[in-house]
Amino acid sequence: MCDVNSPSVKWAKATVLCASLAICSMPGILWAGATEPEPVLRHSEVVFMYAASEEAYRAYGATFVAWGGAEKAEQVKRHHDLGIRCTGSMWCLTAGAENIHKDPKLRAACAVDIEGKPVEVPWLFDHTYEGTRSYFGCTNNPEFQRLCRERVREAMAGGADGLHVDDHLGTAGAAWWQGGGFCDYCMKGFRAYLKTHATKEQLQQAGVERIDDFDYRTLVRKYATTREAYKKVQRQVPLMDLFLQFHAEAAAEHTRQLGQLAAEVVGHPVWLSANACLPNKTHTYVVKYLTHVICEVGQNAWAGTKDIDHAIEAYELATTLGKPLAATASGQDWAFVKQNNCEDLVRFWIALAYAHGQRFMAPHPQRQWCFNDKLGTHWYAAPVEAYAPLYRFIRANAGCLDGFEAIDVKDHKPTAPANVLVTVRKNSASNQIVLHVLNRDYDAGTKSIKPLPNVDVSLDKSLISAAQPQAKLLSYDRPPQQVDLIQNAGTVRVRIPELKLWTLVVLE
Template structure:
């Protein structure tokens, strides 16, 4: 097909720009935000005393009333008020996919009309809910383009807003777009008609004829594909290479973004104020990022490769990426990771995940009750022990001034666009492993970030991929005093771009952070010990010497550094010696556990 796009990532990048019109500030003014020192509970705990034990500040993914009955409404209000009286912000939640049982009760006479269908017209079920049934029915994947199902989403919003919630979370926000991307849906009448209208308003008659559509008002995608001999299995596995495959996915994605926007706006109209918005997204791909202009933070599962028994580097890339979007990730591990933790009982490994999230400017949700999943066992749960984790979160809250308002300190920025995702991701992973400081500058037009000359001039070097950058961004770069380097590996970087931090020993990860709006604030150096011992379920303590370029420190500190203060989750703060030796500042941590925070102070 002449007009077929080359890749799903490119289709996201070229998405008409309409999402840019959806500024999430909207009529309410300044948006609420997740702070770097926030301690987020994924679910409301059975015992509210856990809020105090962990020094919690946010409940991120915390449901709604079961029904609108006075009894259920009172139960939910009490749950919200239990958190709010402890000064936590409480986010209700809406489920786009997994609450299949609720919809069966909502439309008992015609719920089957809303089931997602494959190319053969067969119903599609939610694969990870294979062990769930309700009233004799499997976990159907219901279509978010169906009017009845959209009415049920509004009903969920109304039940969440029965109580004075502070935010709203959407689980499985991609809805039918995810069913289309992974499982061969959806060919229900509403998707078929919707796609026909989408094509009609997007392309001219000549363009449609070039695609093989003679009469758009009669076009039926399912019938067209069947006439070409395409099977349901082919569509599920090879959609992007088949006629209309990527256009259909683009249609589904745009429909979903509209639904997400409407759900958030409806909730805010009911509550009469801006709500803290989040979705369950790993934020780890272009497809996962398209929702960014509509949310205040990401809140969801990310793969942590628990079975390797090593601290993973991939989440650190995501934390840097969302920082470039002006947001944070309230992360948790994936269901298979928690299943491994549950089977092996390794809370020490989880502590390394928590430390890494906060060290890179995001958060890791309190692991008090975790959803686990394996194909063999299905859904099961793991209960984290307070004594294993609460001290880590209390450490963050006790030192909130060293987290809030801080950003990555670097003289190198990676320039992100969807088209350059793979190269920028590869570069970021290599730089993190090598302890080369970098930030990420988001130049992707569809993500709603307005890049300024100040943003570009903040670093000495811009690192790019091979694909062209947006023309507007190129113009800004030309007028800035900055060197542009195309990623070809660390060994090809200019020496001054990467010789900024030196660390003695291996398996220590460094994250340097500073407070751009306060030149009197200390620079903070996070040290993460990655030398995890599976048998001991702890890291191997080690002495670590760290040297930081004084030129890099000079970007953040107005004056000569005078002292350093070492803070760890288990020990009182202590001043440690610093040495100024030519171009370097050096300090030594005598015994690094899983995490240390070092303040570098001028006064």
């Protein structure tokens, strides 16, 4: 299956050829000759966050630009001419400090706290205009919704293949974490939500007598009258779970409507993604409306490879939710990378995502977003030669990735040395198994992954067919190797002579 003439590779090539027609690979629309709808993102996809030079695209083997950069017709054409699918992007976070400062209508459409004061976006502390801060827009307020729709029209004006919605939570983000979500429109929406989602008992316990007159702010003020006090007691306020759920559902519906508008603007179905930061629960509500997820997944860079459970959980949750995901690290992670120049760690993140069936977006050659409290927003220019070989390896071995799924190995987990991570993936059409073997022996002092000699990985015999005497070892930084499988009573063992970062073990 890893052969370039395999059906899945041919299919991928055909899709790339007709990508400029867009329609042929829309989710749910069958490509002629195919028996299943083409996924928006195949596993072997190489995704850029933002637009880049043709040179960078070629170096990486780019197939998709996920976070905007193709808002104008000439930008869309440029990408299609290169065989790359592309998106327009907009955000629902804020109208921006300058707009808020100059436009009273937008000023009145910000998310507000229990005191009626606008709620500032903490990580935009360095984005102010003549003393006005960047406040959350309220995605339940028609005026801010109007601005979001205008942004969608601009983002899709060039006829991009998809729309990416950044900060899709809008006022829900302010409600969940910043003490916001209390404007008149939010109250009206919550009242309607309670009518369909609250039980009689819940309303009685909260002391709601007549739902039509109910104003949640009156109830909240019995517990706290300032934002500061509210943040301390928020979880004790009755109906709070429903309040937060309402906000998340309302934001998800808002995103769905933006996707619908995008399709109307271009006159054909479009892909819809959002920066839905899995595995966080608040971000899961929107996933049902998306074709794929493009998001930041925290990698805890400061802990080396020790604290990666969160990232694995994100990749597995996307698989469970049935949506392909392409991740980047958090702004804090990238600030750490820029400061410490730890390229091996980034290569580990890339391998980790692909080993779990998802994708890690190509670190951008000019504009990889970094953020920390000291410097605020700044940028990392990721050296192409440091990362591109890994992505070229992924493209060259698409046949070992596409069509494979994680198999449940709960009862017969492969055994491997400590500091070696193994995932087992199977192509159910061909019955082929590929193991992804990752070396997580990262030394923060030398900023490198220490190669491990003679790494033995044992598999339960029931996972493979008896006719597989050999395995092929594929790595991005060495030629393929052929090794014999060692058969024992109940297990099969493969020995990797040297595990550098990531080896695919293709059982043949």
